[in-house]
Amino acid sequence: MIKAVKGMNDLFGKKAYRWGRMEEDIKTIVQTANFTEFRTPIVEEIALFKRGVGETTDVVQKEMYDFLDKKGRHIAMRPEGTASVVRAFIEHGISINEPAPFKLFYIGPFFRYERPQKGRYRQFHQLGIEIFGDDTPQMDGEMIFTACRVLEHFKIDYEVHINSIGCKECRPVYREKLVEYFSSKKDKLCDDCQKRIETNPLRLLDCKTCNPKEKYQDIPVMTDHLCEICDDHFKKLQKSLEIFHVKGVIDPFIVRGLDYYTRTAFEIVANTGGSQNAVAGGGRYDNLVSDIGGVDTPATGFAMGLERLFDLIPEDFYQPPMISAGYALCEEAVDDLVHFAKHMSHHPVTFFADYKPRKIKKVLQKADRSEISFVFMVGENEVKNKTVLMKNMKTGEQKLYGQHEVILIVRDLMKAEANFLKKNF
Numbered sequence: 524m525i526k527a528v529k530g531m532n533d534l535f536g537k538k539a540y541r542w543g544r545m546e547e548d549i550k551t552i553v554q555t556a557n558f559t560e561f562r563t564p565i566v567e568e569i570a571l572f573k574r575g576v577g578e579t580t581d582v583v584q585k586e587m588y589d590f591l592d593k594k595g596r597h598i599a600m601r602p603e604g605t606a607s608v609v610r611a612f613i614e615h616g617i618s619i620n621e622p623a624p625f626k627l628f629y630i631g632p633f634f635r636y637e638r639p640q641k642g643r644y645r646q647f648h649q650l651g652i653e654i655f656g657d658d659t660p661q662m663d664g665e666m667i668f669t670a671c672r673v674l675e676h677f678k679i680d681y682e683v684h685i686n687s688i689g690c691k692e693c694r695p696v697y698r699e700k701l702v703e704y705f706s707s708k709k710d711k712l713c714d715d716c717q718k719r720i721e722t723n724p725l726r727l728l729d730c731k732t733c734n735p736k737e738k739y740q741d742i743p744v745m746t747d748h749l750c751e752i753c754d755d756h757f758k759k760l761q762k763s764l765e766i767f768h769v770k771g772v773i774d775p776f777i778v779r780g781l782d783y784y785t786r787t788a789f790e791i792v793a794n795t796g797g798s799q800n801a802v803a804g805g806g807r808y809d810n811l812v813s814d815i816g817g818v819d820t821p822a823t824g825f826a827m828g829l830e831r832l833f834d835l836i837p838e839d840f841y842q843p844p845m846i847s848a849g850y851a852l853c854e855e856a857v858d859d860l861v862h863f864a865k866h867m868s869h870h871p872v873t874f875f876a877d878y879k880p881r882k883i884k885k886v887l888q889k890a891d892r893s894e895i896s897f898v899f900m901v902g903e904n905e906v907k908n909k910t911v912l913m914k915n916m917k918t919g920e921q922k923l924y925g926q927h928e929v930i931l932i933v934r935d936l937m938k939a940e941a942n943f944l945k946k947n948f
């Protein structure tokens with residue numbers, strides 16, 4: 524039997540319905556904060572991620588899905604969204620054509636060849652937001668606040684961890700301090716971290732294999748080595764988070780797995796106690812636009828894992844949709860049902876027709892199994908009298924309508940739906 528590719532999921536039925544509602548709510552939240560949708564292709568030239576995300580990152584070294592196309596071009600399935608958006612930002616001259624700040628969001632699939640487990644997939648989905656052309660710490664604050672607004676909407680219990688990882692001026696000095704500190708402990712580090720001392724020493728701080736941050740209490744931290752400008756930025760960020768009522772804890776071990784960050788770095792963890800509880804992460808990346816060949820443009824953003832978010836949303840957060848269905852109780856009723864279905868299709872109610880004639884008992888069993896709320900039946904009598912019999916499956920109440928009284932039917936259905944739908948906003 525052919526099965527789905529490992530680490531990649533199908534989505535259908537009730538889960539797809541709840542997922543769709545979740546995406547709609549997210550869009551409403553970010554659009555009201557004036558983020559506009561931005562779509563980029565699923566694939567890019569691999570060079571973009573090497574340059575953008577960083578040659579030495581796990582994402583680029585170990586986790587990329589890449590292939591040669593028919594002309595031998597080296598292509599990668601996008602492992603994250605920021606590099607693609609920056610590529611498009613430059614390619615379309617957005618810094619020239621649009622007023623700053625340029626605020627955008629994306630929702631879509633991403634691909635990383637990681638070991639699959641609950642909350643970690645090879646195809647997963649992210650909500651991302653990116654803000655270009657604004658270097659203020661307050662915009663970092665708003666960016667983090669936007670992630671919190673999404674989580675608050677879904678009533679999720681979470682914690683924000685913030686850090687500053689400095690800039691081109693102060694980070695190299697700190698990096699040297701780290702190299703010096705860990706060089707004497709090299710043999711106690713895992714194989715990856717032994718290499719990281721040379722290639723990417725900051726990543727030692729969040730290694731889950733040899734876990735240095737748990738073992739050593741006196742590891743130098745970036746926040747003690749920030750230059751004046753970065754220090755001021757970090758303090759103002761904290762002030763703005765206070766004003767936004769975002770409760771962040773300073774966590775000097777947030778270093779992020781992607782190389783493009785400057786100053787602000789943050790992660791949000793859900794208070795579930797489980798693994799894979801990092802639901803969102805991001806920060807400022809003031810050098811990325813120029814590194815990829817654009818004009819110097821400050822930028823900040825985050826991405827939220829939608830599978831992880833989905834798992835945190837209580838199952839009854841969304842009620843299932845109210846569905847009505849029409850059935851024929853005999854062969855002679857089928858054409859009347861077709862007419863009725865056509866009239867119903869002009870109105871904003873969820874209705875479908877099942878044209879295969881059935882006995883009333885079978886109709887009700889079928890409707891019950893399909894969780895239909897209102898059943899409309901046309902039998903011999905109804906054909907004769909040009910009527911349709913409605914049964915409310917919850918209350919058992921029945922009502923006879925004229926087949927042409929569709930407006931009346933729709934009004935009654937919409938009234939019932941208004942009472943039925945949980946208001947989330």
Ligand code: HAM
Pocket residue numbers: 602603604605635637642643644645646647648649651652653780781801802803804805806808823824825826827828829830831
């Ligand atoms: P990231 O931390 O690599 O950041 O990913 C963001 C979120 O995506 C994670 O916190 C997690 O919830 C989710 N995620 C990552 N990998 C997986 C996976 N294999 N399975 C399920 N969920 C996953 C970025 O991607 C940056 N582009 C964020 C950003 C935007 N920074 C600035 N702007």
